Amino acid sequence: MNKLLVANRGEIAVRVIRTCQEMGLGTVAVYSECDRNALHVRLADEAHAIGPDRASESYLRIDRLIDVARRSGADGVHPGYGFLAENAAFAEACAEAGLTFIGPDPAAMRAMGSKTAARAIASAAGVPVVPGGDDPEAVGYPLLVKAVAGGGGKGMRAVRAPADLASAVQMARSEAQSSFGDDRVYFERLLDKPRHIEVQLLGDAYGTIVPFVERECSIQRRHQKLVEETPSPSVTPDLRGRLMAAAEAIGRAARYTSAGTIEFLVDTAGEFYFLEMNTRLQVEHPITEEVTGLDFVRAQIEIARGMPIAAITAGLKSGAIDANGHAIEVRVYAENPDEGFLPSPGLITRLRAPSGPGIRDDSGAYEGWTVPTAYDPLVSKVIAWAPDRPRAVRRMVRALQEYDVRGIRTTIEFCRGVVGSPAFAAGEFDTTYVDRLLDQNGRTAANDERMEETAAIAAALWAKMGTRTTTPFSGPDSPWAQRARAESLR
Amino acid sequence: MNVNVTVGGRPWKIAIEPASERPRQVAVTVDGRRRVLDVSWIDADTLSMIDGGTACEIRMHRRDNGVVGVEIGGRIYEAVVQKGFRDPFSASRSAKTDPGTFSAIKSPMPGRVLRVLVAVGDSVAAHQGVVVVEAMKMENELRAPRDGIVKEIVVAVGATVEAGTVLVVVE
Numbered sequence: 292m293n294k295l296l297v298a299n300r301g302e303i304a305v306r307v308i309r310t311c312q313e314m315g316l317g318t319v320a321v322y323s324e325c326d327r328n329a330l331h332v333r334l335a336d337e338a339h340a341i342g343p344d345r346a347s348e349s350y351l352r353i354d355r356l357i358d359v360a361r362r363s364g365a366d367g368v369h370p371g372y373g374f375l376a377e378n379a380a381f382a383e384a385c386a387e388a389g390l391t392f393i394g395p396d397p398a399a400m401r402a403m404g405s406k407t408a409a410r411a412i413a414s415a416a417g418v419p420v421v422p423g424g425d426d427p428e429a430v431g432y433p434l435l436v437k438a439v440a441g442g443g444g445k446g447m448r449a450v451r452a453p454a455d456l457a458s459a460v461q462m463a464r465s466e467a468q469s470s471f472g473d474d475r476v477y478f479e480r481l482l483d484k485p486r487h488i489e490v491q492l493l494g495d496a497y498g499t500i501v502p503f504v505e506r507e508c509s510i511q512r513r514h515q516k517l518v519e520e521t522p523s524p525s526v527t528p529d530l531r532g533r534l535m536a537a538a539e540a541i542g543r544a545a546r547y548t549s550a551g552t553i554e555f556l557v558d559t560a561g562e563f564y565f566l567e568m569n570t571r572l573q574v575e576h577p578i579t580e581e582v583t584g585l586d587f588v589r590a591q592i593e594i595a596r597g598m599p600i601a602a603i604t605a606g607l608k609s610g611a612i613d614a615n616g617h618a619i620e621v622r623v624y625a626e627n628p629d630e631g632f633l634p635s636p637g638l639i640t641r642l643r644a645p646s647g648p649g650i651r652d653d654s655g656a657y658e659g660w661t662v663p664t665a666y667d668p669l670v671s672k673v674i675a676w677a678p679d680r681p682r683a684v685r686r687m688v689r690a691l692q693e694y695d696v697r698g699i700r701t702t703i704e705f706c707r708g709v710v711g712s713p714a715f716a717a718g719e720f721d722t723t724y725v726d727r728l729l730d731q732n733g734r735t736a737a738n739d740e741r742m743e744e745t746a747a748i749a750a751a752l753w754a755k756m757g758t759r760t761t762t763p764f765s766g767p768d769s770p771w772a773q774r775a776r777a778e779s780l781r
Numbered sequence: 782m783n784v785n786v787t788v789g790g791r792p793w794k795i796a797i798e799p800a801s802e803r804p805r806q807v808a809v810t811v812d813g814r815r816r817v818l819d820v821s822w823i824d825a826d827t828l829s830m831i832d833g834g835t836a837c838e839i840r841m842h843r844r845d846n847g848v849v850g851v852e853i854g855g856r857i858y859e860a861v862v863q864k865g866f867r868d869p870f871s872a873s874r875s876a877k878t879d880p881g882t883f884s885a886i887k888s889p890m891p892g893r894v895l896r897v898l899v900a901v902g903d904s905v906a907a908h909q910g911v912v913v914v915e916a917m918k919m920e921n922e923l924r925a926p927r928d929g930i931v932k933e934i935v936v937a938v939g940a941t942v943e944a945g946t947v948l949v950v951v952e
Binding site: 708745746 | 789797
């Protein structure tokens with residue numbers, strides 16, 4: 292494999308391109324009309340247009356992607372996450388075109404990608420599953436409507452009473468159709484205050500399955516993850532051992548290869564249930580990278596080339612399995628928390644990402660770029676690593692204070708409130724935590740009159756400053772500019 | 782000179798004057814308390830303020846309708862500056878006051894109208910879903926702000942709308 296087609300956009304396309312560049316692989320980007328100036332197009336060696344903004348006419352067009360691969364001479368395809376990442380027909384089309392698909396075998400993808408078939412495989416492997424099925428009355432309320440092909444919270448709706456079922460099913464079907472091209476749904480019992488814990492797997496072509504230390508993903512809003520960390524503050528060594536063994540058993544039963552993730556719900560009694568398997572690289576894979584030293588995109592490529600996992604993880608100080616330190620990820624979405632997290636696309640007028648010790652910013656954005664309306668609102672991911680959890684928490688709060696994004700609304704301030712809260716510091720939260728926080732009044736911190744006064748002063752100075760034109764050539768600290776401002780105050 | 786600003790629902794009367802011949806020194810009086818601040822503009826929307834040795838960076842977020850978000854230490858405070866000073870907001874985007882008995886349900890973001898859940902003449906309850914707008918692959922159900930009767934449906938299913946586009950009017 293010498294040249295990889297990256298069949299995706301945004302931060303994950305950038306993430307994949309970076310590893311390819313480090314491995315000396317050529318990179319081929321694809322873009323829809325509104326993504327002509329996107330960061331992944333700027334970074335790749337080659338870039339090809341694949342159609343209009345709507346994903347169904349561009350990023351989901353298997354024929355166009357295969358055509359670009361042929362024309363560019365690519366010999367491998369990385370699907371990222373979302374779009375066609377869990378589409379077995381795409382993996383098969385790649386194989387037929389003589390392209391190496393960087394991901395699992397289509398058969399395993401098909402089996403585990405269907406939520407209902409995956410549940411059957413997990414049960415057969417002796418792992419408990421969340422009660423559910425095709426009949427909402429048999430499942431009982433409250434329940435979840437879930438897309439059979441779903442992921443990332445799309446095509447999913449909670450229903451508390453039978454009267455709300457019809458509209459929830461319609462919304463879930465319609466979202467599932469536009470996101471995955473498959474509108475089938477099923478029903479699952481909604482557990483009381485569960486925690487969402489997942490186990491990353493790597494499988495190679497020789498039947499080796501390696502589970503990694505769990506990721507805690509309970510900080511979510513309407514099934515969209517906001518903050519993830521590893522290891523989980525709530526998982527005991529005993530539970531960890533059982534979760535990893537269960538994940539390994541499922542991976543083995545599915546004859547799984549490449550990177551995949553087994554998701555579990557853990558109830559208040561510490562019992563766990565298999566939820567689903569994601570047959571792709573996860574959005575939150577960087578936190579596992581930070582505590583293991585492994586590059587999962589590189590591992591996927593090496594596995595696709597036939598390298599055994601033992602060779603991939605050789606030389607890692609941690610031996611990959613034992614987590615070294617603690618890592619937290621915060622997802623930065625172009626959403627407005629003050630308006631129910633509605634999308635807030637638009638021009639990014641200012642952007643300065645956090646840096647310094649232990650901070651990583653996986654972003655698809657830059658200052659002057661317009662976040663388009665057509666796609667997922669994830670703009671970037673901030674990852675903080677530290678030797679222990681308290682230090683990682685404080686490091687993340689520090690990084691989010693540094694993160695300067697203006698022009699669009701983002702979830703940065705909201706997530707800083709969450710990560711900086713006493714409940715988060717204590718590790719006392721579950722999947723309902725964020726929604727309960729929002730019910731309280733939407734604000735994560737009490738009003739601070741002294742800070743409000745400072746804000747009022749700043750707003751007054753800013754408003755006053757604008758009444759005189761400042762010379763753009765004299766720089767911020769030029770005595771002439773400063774004098775002009777002082778004069779303007781007279 | 783005095784500037785009136787509202788932050789956190791509270792009005793602040795702020796007097797600003799130059800403090801000395803030294804360029805960045807500004808005297809600010811709030812509630813009768815006078816302080817000399819060292820104010821340096823990093824760029825047009827970013828200021829570094831030193832207040833008696835206490836330093837902070839302040840980031841201004843330009844919003845619509847006369848509101849400015851003031852970010853200090855990772856928190857954003859919404860401020861409304863009294864008209865007559867700087868008006869960085871184009872006139873066309875300023876708040877158009879609706880007659881008291883009408884409520885316009887506007888799209889808060891650019892997107893596409895997927896479904897209209899009500900018809901003209903329907904009575905709607907506060908928080909009842911009225912229109913579904915798709916943006917960034919998520920379906921967002923927009924709700925009635927209060928009880929009322931649907932007076933007008935301004936948009937059609939499939940229409941592309943901008944932020945602020947009126948979708949439905951409730952009387």
